[in-house]
Amino acid sequence: MPGDSSKVNINAGGIEKNTFDAIVIGSGISGGWAAKELCEKGLKTLVLERGREVRHLKDYPTATMNPWDFKHRTELPVSQLKNDPVVARCYAYNETSAHFFVKDHEHPYIQEKPFDWIRGYQVGGKSLLWARATQRWSKYDFEGPARDGFAVPWPISYDELAPWYSHVERFAGISGNKDGLDTLPDGEFLPPWELNCVEKDMQAKLNAAYKDRNVIIGRCAHLTKPNQIHLDQGRMQCQARTLCERGCPFGGYFSSNASTLPWAEKTGNLTLRPDSVVHSIIYDEQKGKATGVRVIDAHTKKATEYYAKIIFVNAACLNSNLVLLNSTSARFPNGLGNDNGLLGKYVAFHNYRGTLYASMPGYEDNYYYTRKPTGAMLPNFRNVYKQEMDFLRGYSVHFSAGRSRGVETQEQIGAAYKEGLTEAGKWVVFMMMQGETIPKETNHVRLSKDKTDEWGVPLLVTSVDYDDNDEKILKDFLEQGQEMLTKAGCTDITPNDSKQAPGLDIHEMGGVRMGADRKTSLLDKWNAFHNCKNVFVTDGACMVSVSTQNPSLTFMALTARAANHAVEELKKGNI
Numbered sequence: 001m002p003g004d005s006s007k008v009n010i011n012a013g014g015i016e017k018n019t020f021d022a023i024v025i026g027s028g029i030s031g032g033w034a035a036k037e038l039c040e041k042g043l044k045t046l047v048l049e050r051g052r053e054v055r056h057l058k059d060y061p062t063a064t065m066n067p068w069d070f071k072h073r074t075e076l077p078v079s080q081l082k083n084d085p086v087v088a089r090c091y092a093y094n095e096t097s098a099h100f101f102v103k104d105h106e107h108p109y110i111q112e113k114p115f116d117w118i119r120g121y122q123v124g125g126k127s128l129l130w131a132r133a134t135q136r137w138s139k140y141d142f143e144g145p146a147r148d149g150f151a152v153p154w155p156i157s158y159d160e161l162a163p164w165y166s167h168v169e170r171f172a173g174i175s176g177n178k179d180g181l182d183t184l185p186d187g188e189f190l191p192p193w194e195l196n197c198v199e200k201d202m203q204a205k206l207n208a209a210y211k212d213r214n215v216i217i218g219r220c221a222h223l224t225k226p227n228q229i230h231l232d233q234g235r236m237q238c239q240a241r242t243l244c245e246r247g248c249p250f251g252g253y254f255s256s257n258a259s260t261l262p263w264a265e266k267t268g269n270l271t272l273r274p275d276s277v278v279h280s281i282i283y284d285e286q287k288g289k290a291t292g293v294r295v296i297d298a299h300t301k302k303a304t305e306y307y308a309k310i311i312f313v314n315a316a317c318l319n320s321n322l323v324l325l326n327s328t329s330a331r332f333p334n335g336l337g338n339d340n341g342l343l344g345k346y347v348a349f350h351n352y353r354g355t356l357y358a359s360m361p362g363y364e365d366n367y368y369y370t371r372k373p374t375g376a377m378l379p380n381f382r383n384v385y386k387q388e389m390d391f392l393r394g395y396s397v398h399f400s401a402g403r404s405r406g407v408e409t410q411e412q413i414g415a416a417y418k419e420g421l422t423e424a425g426k427w428v429v430f431m432m433m434q435g436e437t438i439p440k441e442t443n444h445v446r447l448s449k450d451k452t453d454e455w456g457v458p459l460l461v462t463s464v465d466y467d468d469n470d471e472k473i474l475k476d477f478l479e480q481g482q483e484m485l486t487k488a489g490c491t492d493i494t495p496n497d498s499k500q501a502p503g504l505d506i507h508e509m510g511g512v513r514m515g516a517d518r519k520t521s522l523l524d525k526w527n528a529f530h531n532c533k534n535v536f537v538t539d540g541a542c543m544v545s546v547s548t549q550n551p552s553l554t555f556m557a558l559t560a561r562a563a564n565h566a567v568e569e570l571k572k573g574n575i
Contacts, residue, residue, distance in 0.1 A: 015307065020046040020271065021570075023293050023308040025278050025323060028125025030539040030555045031314035032256030032264075033168065037563035038312075039264040043570075046271045046306055047261075048295060050315075051121030053274040054100075054128070056234075056257040060247030062096045070095045086116045089504055092129055097245040100128050108459060110448055114501035115462040117318060117508075123274050124257040125316060126506070129245050132221045132253050132373060133550040134174050136165050136185045140384050141547035148383070150392050151346070151439045151545050152515040155525035158185070164557040172254040172556065173230050175374075176219035184216070184379040184549070191224045192217045196368040198360050198401035198427050199376050202488040209487045212381045218374030218398065221254035221553075233259050242371040253373070275299060277455045281311060281327040281336050281535060289534045289575070290336070296455040310534045310566050310575060313512075314559070317347075317540035318445055321511040322460045324537070325447050337512075337522050337529035345444040346513055348546045350505040351395070351435030351470050353498050354477045358490035360401060360427040367403060367424060375400030380436075380548040382476065391472035395435035396548040397481065403427050429490055433477040436548045437502075438469055439510050464502045507551055509543035527562040534575040538562045 021043035024034045031047060038045045053059070067074050074095045081088040084104040093101050102119035109117055120126040139158035146153035162185070169188040176189040195203060195217055203215040222238040223230050235251030235258055244253055251258035264270040275298035282292040282305060292307035313320045321344050327336035335343045375398060382394030404425035411417055443465065447458035478495040485493050502508075515521025518530035521544075527536045538559040540551060569575045 018305065019307040020044045021308060022046070022310045022312065022566075023048065023306055024312045024314055025293065026125060026314035026316060026319070026539065027123050027256055027261060027272070028120070028314065028316055028539070029127045029130070029256060029552050030559045031125070031312070032127065032260035033556050033559040034312040034314055034538065034563050035264040035270060036260040037560050038567065039267040039269040041564070041567040042269065043567065044269050044271070045264070046273060046308065047264075048276040048278055048293065048306070049123050049125075049272070049274045050277045050298060051123065051125075051274060053272075054122045054124050054247075054257060056247075056251065056255075056262060057249055060249055061099070062246045063243065063249045065096070087118060089116055089500070090118050090506070092245040096243070097129065100245065100247070107453070110451065110459050110461040112461055112463040113465045115464050116501045116503035117462065118503065118506045119316070119319075123261070123272065124255055127255040128247050128257060130506075130552060131550070132244065133218060134169075134172075134221045134553040135219050135377075135379075135549040136187055137161075137547050137549050137554055138183050138185055140183065141545070141549065144383075144393065144547075145545050148387055148392060152513065152517065152520045154544050155514050155516045155521075161554070161557050161561065164561040165553065167560055168553065168556040170227075171229060172221050172259065173223045173226065173235070174219060174553070175222050175224040177217050179214065179216045181214055181216070181379060183214075183381075183384055187219070189219070190227070193220075193222075193224065193370075193372040193374055195376055196401060197366045198363055198429070199399075202399070202401065202429070203376060205488045206378070206484055209484075210381075213378055213484075215376050215378050218377045220374040222373050223252050233263060235259065238373065240370045240372055242373055244373065277457065278315065278323050279303070279326065279455070279457055280323065281313075283327065283329040283331055283336060283532065285329065285331055290532055296457070298455070301455060309570060310536065312559075312563070312566075313535065313537045313541070314539045317508045317511065318460060318462070320537055320539055320541040321347075321445050322447070322457070324512060325445075326458060336535065337532045339531060340519055340522070342441075342513075342520070342522060344446050344511050345441045346439035347443045347445060347464050347508060347510045348437045348439040348543075349464065349502045349509065350507040350546060351437055351466070351473060352432065352505045353500060354433040354435070354474050354481070355496045355498065356431040356478070356481045356485060357494045357496070358429045358431070358485045359492040360429055360490050363427050389472075389476065391469050391476070392438055393436040393473070394548055395433045395473055395477050397431060397433060397477070397484075399429060399431040401427055401429045429485065431481050431485065433474070433481070434505075434548055434550070435470065435473045435477065436546055438467070439513070439545060440467065445511060462503070464508075466502065507540070507546065509540040509546050509551060512537045512541040513544045514542050515544065526565045527558060528566070528575075533569075536562050536566060
């Protein structure tokens, strides 16, 4: 059985053939960055991806298709949606993108509490599917846990990570405006997108109405005006098609497929192995460190072991937890590095339950001429500098405005309806929250004791839910959202609680958190295990807290920082 290392058929090609300087588990946003940094530094690097190969341009089959080219005009059949109810709830899942999403029935997991686990098993992972919002965390995000006592202190500060934010921003290409906010630090930006007329007026009114709130244009990983480094990657200007989840043939937004993986490949140091389901990490009791990774071929089910001096775990948060929990040995019977029993615990996420819809009277003589990939953003204004509310932490606010199509008619068919579609309707506004949740020991994942998948890997059990703090944040957002929309001149304001399960935010974090104290954390300030220094975790699993910002840019910066540290330590002979 694959779960029994004594019965695994290992290395038909010989140990030397399967030995590398570094192994990276996962090829998504953080895995791609690990590969780039390690390969650039001269390390022969093996990237293991459990899903199929997806090559930039070549493997984006729907990228240039028209709606009428699809059998169901971009919609999915009801039968398919019922068969995979979790992924069906994802906003980007449709006939144009379904091939990049994991189907529930093909990769089951056990929901002890409702949790919508959205996954992308292919080369590039969810970097082909992400929403591409990229904000730096502020010093207050890193200082919050220590100040307010709701989690262990971050072992690093904003100032320590700031150079690495700059490093990844310049390469990835981030559009944004220099806003000068201490709550949302500026970065290395390409020219920003432009708010439309209604969004601009709302921005002016809200900024005038509140001293503690600042509406800005959203920051996103799109090439508004490529620099030479982006052209060198073979990428071009974003065309504002907003068809991003299909894969971008222009490389207009950042993905592993268009950016970091081809860059790593150009060094000659990359070996990419798709269809490789990682079973576990191999720990050598005598050497006191990890020596390799056990892999099950996705198709043949044959087991193979690969060896390396350093290992980066970037399988995406919950799968990274799964791999590490399954990496047992005499030294670590409860999972790699898990001396304190905290592996898989303190999982957190973003609360997206609150939304508001409204109408905006007037502006009938204005329209907008671009499908920009971002809207307006309002950074967190609750509990930023001190604890002042009856809940911990806060939320960021995102909104956008647009015009509906067609006159309102009772009949949705006929000549009058068709004629009405040629006219622009009223302006409408959509507003949403991105709330910070507090890591709790009870919010955890673990391995099933009796159920495995077809590769012999135990199924993951998710046990994550909301608490009273989340309900208070939601209530405050809905109240403040209505107030802000009213001050901005909106009418017909409708608040909504989606009551969606955790996970649909696709921002799960934690389970393998960083920290200075090995009694309360698993990773040190360089993202290496306290007690297994040659294994690094730099995806969402490493996060101490979740802030109110989108997390992917922080994953990138942490990964680049850790990879460069790992190379230095390797050269010194310390790992």
